Amino acid sequence: xxxxxxxxxxxxxxxxxxxxxxxxxxxxxxxxxxxxxxxxxxxxxxxxxxxxxxxxxxxxxxxxxxxxxxxxxxxxxxxxxxxxxxxxxxxxxxxxxxxxxxxxxxxxxxxxxxxxxxxxxxxxxxxxxxxxxxxxxxxxxxxxxxxxxxxxxxxxxxxxxxxxxxxxxxxxxxxxxxxxxxxxxxxxxxxxxxxxxxxxxxxxxxxxxxxxxxxxxxxxxxxxxxxxxxxxxxxxxxxxxxxxxxxxxxxxxxxxxxxxxxxxxxxxxxxxxxxxxxxxxxxxxxxxxxxxxxxxxxxxxxxxxxxxxxxxxxxxx
Amino acid sequence: xxxxxxxxxxxxxxxxxxxxxxxxxxxxxxxxxxxxxxxxxxxxxxxxxxxxxxxxxxxxxxxxxxxxxxxxxxxxxxxxxxxxxxxxxxxxxxxxxxxxxxxxxxxxxxxxxxxxxxxxxxxxxxxxxxxxxxxxxxxxxxxxxxxxxxxxxxxxxxxxxxxxxxxxxxxxxxxxxxxxxxxxxxxxxxxxxxxxxxxxxxxxxxxxxxxxxxxxxxxxxxxxxxxxxxxxxxxxxxxxxxxxxxxxxxxxxxxxxxxxxxxxxxxxxxxxxxxxxxxxxxxxxxxxxxxxxxxxxxxxxxxxxxxxxxxxxxxxxxxxxxxxxxxxxxxxxxxxxxxxxxxxxxxxxxxxxxxxxxxxxxxxxxxxxxxxxxxxxxxxxxxxxxxxxxxxxxxxxxxxxxxxxxxxxxxxxxxxxxxxxxxxxxxxxxxxx
Numbered sequence: 001x002x003x004x005x006x007x008x009x010x011x012x013x014x015x016x017x018x019x020x021x022x023x024x025x026x027x028x029x030x031x032x033x034x035x036x037x038x039x040x041x042x043x044x045x046x047x048x049x050x051x052x053x054x055x056x057x058x059x060x061x062x063x064x065x066x067x068x069x070x071x072x073x074x075x076x077x078x079x080x081x082x083x084x085x086x087x088x089x090x091x092x093x094x095x096x097x098x099x100x101x102x103x104x105x106x107x108x109x110x111x112x113x114x115x116x117x118x119x120x121x122x123x124x125x126x127x128x129x130x131x132x133x134x135x136x137x138x139x140x141x142x143x144x145x146x147x148x149x150x151x152x153x154x155x156x157x158x159x160x161x162x163x164x165x166x167x168x169x170x171x172x173x174x175x176x177x178x179x180x181x182x183x184x185x186x187x188x189x190x191x192x193x194x195x196x197x198x199x200x201x202x203x204x205x206x207x208x209x210x211x212x213x214x215x216x217x218x219x220x221x222x223x224x225x226x227x228x229x230x231x232x233x234x235x236x237x238x239x240x241x242x243x244x245x246x247x248x249x250x251x252x253x254x255x256x257x258x259x260x261x262x263x264x265x266x267x268x269x270x271x272x273x274x275x276x277x278x279x280x281x282x283x284x285x286x287x288x289x290x291x292x293x294x295x296x297x298x299x300x301x302x303x304x305x306x307x308x309x310x311x312x313x314x315x316x317x
Numbered sequence: 318x319x320x321x322x323x324x325x326x327x328x329x330x331x332x333x334x335x336x337x338x339x340x341x342x343x344x345x346x347x348x349x350x351x352x353x354x355x356x357x358x359x360x361x362x363x364x365x366x367x368x369x370x371x372x373x374x375x376x377x378x379x380x381x382x383x384x385x386x387x388x389x390x391x392x393x394x395x396x397x398x399x400x401x402x403x404x405x406x407x408x409x410x411x412x413x414x415x416x417x418x419x420x421x422x423x424x425x426x427x428x429x430x431x432x433x434x435x436x437x438x439x440x441x442x443x444x445x446x447x448x449x450x451x452x453x454x455x456x457x458x459x460x461x462x463x464x465x466x467x468x469x470x471x472x473x474x475x476x477x478x479x480x481x482x483x484x485x486x487x488x489x490x491x492x493x494x495x496x497x498x499x500x501x502x503x504x505x506x507x508x509x510x511x512x513x514x515x516x517x518x519x520x521x522x523x524x525x526x527x528x529x530x531x532x533x534x535x536x537x538x539x540x541x542x543x544x545x546x547x548x549x550x551x552x553x554x555x556x557x558x559x560x561x562x563x564x565x566x567x568x569x570x571x572x573x574x575x576x577x578x579x580x581x582x583x584x585x586x587x588x589x590x591x592x593x594x595x596x597x598x599x600x601x602x603x604x605x606x607x608x609x610x611x612x613x614x615x616x617x618x619x620x621x622x623x624x625x626x627x628x629x630x631x632x633x634x635x636x637x638x639x640x641x642x643x644x645x646x647x648x649x650x651x652x653x654x655x656x657x658x659x660x661x662x663x664x665x666x667x668x669x670x671x672x673x674x675x676x677x678x679x680x681x682x683x684x685x686x687x688x689x690x691x692x693x694x695x696x697x698x699x700x701x702x703x704x705x706x707x708x709x710x711x712x713x714x715x716x717x718x719x720x721x722x723x724x725x726x727x728x729x730x731x732x733x734x735x736x737x738x739x740x741x742x743x744x745x746x747x748x749x750x
Contacts, residue, residue, distance in 0.1 A: 198494055198497050199493045199494060199496055199497050199550075199551075200490050200493050200494045215497045216497070238460060239453070239454055239459065239460020239461050239462075240460065240461075240490070241490065242494070243460070243461050243462055243463040243464060243465075243466075243494075244463050246463070246466070247463040247464075247465050247466050250465070250466060251465050
């Protein structure tokens with residue numbers, strides 16, 4: 001309980017609703033702090049006391065295993081009292097509106113609310129009605145800031161930097177909050193971003209995001225340092241956005257042949273959960289170039305850093 | 318059929334190459350399945366030993382026709398037409414490439430079926446056959462097909478045949494997705510709700526016959542929608558069969574706006590009109606229906622200016638049983654592979670359409686749109702060539718038609734101009750003496 005981080009970084013915001021609005025310094029500060037938690041998490045004694053007495057509620061309107069578990073562990077390791085609420089059990093099922101839920105929760109005086117919601121903008125709406133800090137754990141197809149931060153930490157630890165790297169983000173860009181947060185973060189940090197997808201999975205106006213756009217993997221992966229694959233939801237595979245799993249895998253699934261278009265030392269990432277044989281081949285997912293397991297480890301550290309850095313800015317901290 | 322594959326010299330012909338707008342007296346030399354050269358005065362002295370020399374004095378030599386829309390019964394309805402019978406009809410009509418449609422049973426909507434069609438055609442047909450594949454699975458208008466894999470398997474374009482994709486979202490996504498593969502979407506533009514129970518062109522004539530009409534708007538509304546979607550999605554779009562003046566205006570606007578839009582008209586719609594239905598002639602019941610004479614005239618003009626890019630046969634064999642019914646109950650469709658050139662030459666002889674434009678619409682333009690190597694007499698092109706006696710009069714006898722079904726709208730019609738020789742890949746596959 002006595003390990004004190006060397007970094008004294010404070011995130012001078014009440015909420016973390018997105019990567020949008022974070023400065024280069026904010027991002028670097030969070031990543032530096034997270035580095036220290038990576039070390040802490042590898043020790044036997046992982047517990048700290050910086051959030052002792054604080055209440056953290058994880059409010060998940062959309063099912064999640066890894067993000068929710070990751071936030072829960074992060075809060076507990078920092079000493080907070082953590083409560084999980086999922087949509088299935090909550091009164092949302094009984095017809096309560098989002099705002100009423102917010103008012104109810106507010107009355108319980110939590111310090112931190114971690115929210116995932118299927119609708120873009122829902123987390124910001126909640127934040128505007130609450131007195132506590134709100135962390136966006138994913139809202140619709142809008143943002144997933146802690147995922148982008150953990151991806152950045154993973155890249156930085158393996159490549160030593162973000163600036164100047166070419167990151168290819170491949171797959172369902174249209175529906176992906178991971179893609180949006182990553183594009184903003186990587187652009188802010190001076191990386192080059194290229195999105196690769198069939199046109200049906202690209203949002204209109206994507207070229208205005210400061211990214212390069214490619215429609216096929218050979219062109220898209222050429223020269224890439226990082227290949228970041230996105231999950232394709234099952235309901236989008238069968239003729240609505242793409243014709244079939246087999247066609248999608250044939251043209252856009254990452255296998256060893258396509259990975260060879262990228263740089264020889266390119267590294268492979270995936271936010272999970274993976275559809276093996278749809279967007280990624282097992283040989284690649286489990287191969288020497290894969291960082292997918294490391295991403296999960298970085299997730300806990302990054303979420304601890306976010307909780308810690310926000311808590312340092314609490315009014316009564 | 319291992320016929321003679323000696324070099325052939327088509328001597329003293331009128332050579333017309335629509336791909337380069339050339340029309341000159343000369344000779345055409347074919348060897349090893351390709352066109353060696355076409356020029357004035359190759360003569361008997363300038364050819365390899367053993368060359369078959371054919372005197373084509375007074376005859377036209379042109380690229381074999383590419384028919385962009387033919388419905389063949391294979392797989393699933395071989396009693397109506399097989400690749401073998403369709404290709405015999407095609408050869409007699411000067412068509413050296415048939416583009417077959419996917420509304421078969423099962424539909425051509427997966428790569429294995431494309432493969433089946435190509436192998437079956439290779440083994441049984443005497444002309445080239447390329448399939449279009451379905452835009453949506455089972456032609457149901459709901460889920461798009463494997464456009465990438467189908468194109469790689471050999472599908473030359475994508476269409477739901479005589480069905481329109483009514484769901485605009487499905488159409489938008491198909492256009493968007495097809496763009497990534499530079500695949501051509503070919504669409505039958507008829508709003509099924511506006512067609513309703515209609516069986517012929519809406520208007521006075523239908524009213525007098527006591528038949529329910531199909532308004533021209535059924536076509537124009539769908540075409541207009543498609544053009545908006547093409548503007549949104551990009552991609553290449555081809556209207557499968559336009560028939561009326563309003564559609565031509567929509568088309569002209571789309572082309573002026575720089576959209577990659579093309580269109581075809583069937584040989585029936587450029588040579589016949591609703592009055593030809595006369596006393597309920599079911600062989601003239603078509604989809605879309607025959608329109609008014611004014612529409613027909615404008616359609617021919619549009620072929621002349623290139624606004625309408627392609628003229629196709631819309632070959633659709635139907636059993637006698639499907640046609641020997643009251644007009645409203647008869648199945649629509651007419652055969653056309655064997656008669657499309659002769660019928661088109663009517664327009665040429667009547668001074669309505671220059672020969673060059675007719676041949677472009679039936680050979681070089683389809684080749685360009687589909688990315689096929691034919692439709693030209695350039696050196697090195699495949700030797701798919703026809704010899705035509707432009708002035709020979711004849712009367713169409715249905716008994717002589719090669720097609721399995723005889724539902725021709727040109728029953729006992731007088732024609733001027735006949736294919737006398739059809740050459741595919743350097744071999745003579747049809748000769749009319």
